[in-house]
Amino acid sequence: MDGWNGSFLVPLDGELFLIRISDGLGWKHLSMSNAQKKVLPTWAAMSRAKDLFFADEDWCCQFFPAKEDYVNECEWCLHIWMPLDEPLPHPSIVLV
Secondary structure, three states, X not given: OEOOEEEEXXXXXXXXXEEXXXXXXXXXXXXXXXXXXXXXXXXXXXXXHHHHHOOOOOOOXXXXXXXXXXXXXOOOXXXXXXXXXXXXXXXXXXXX
């Protein structure tokens, strides 16, 4: 693996997932899809992937872009994002 760039088949909770991770253009980016069936990854699977590829103290997010900027190249894939050069803005912990 070069930096945070690679593709992996990862077994999680009885399912096999294709995970791609990269660190280009100032962002660490994880994309995840079920390698066995056409279903979105569950919250539990996404949370486990976050634990595997990000540090415990990292704040990460999923984005919901404006309709005009929306792109969907794989309808069964979800993403986790984290900026590399600055902290991710986030609400007070009492709101989370």
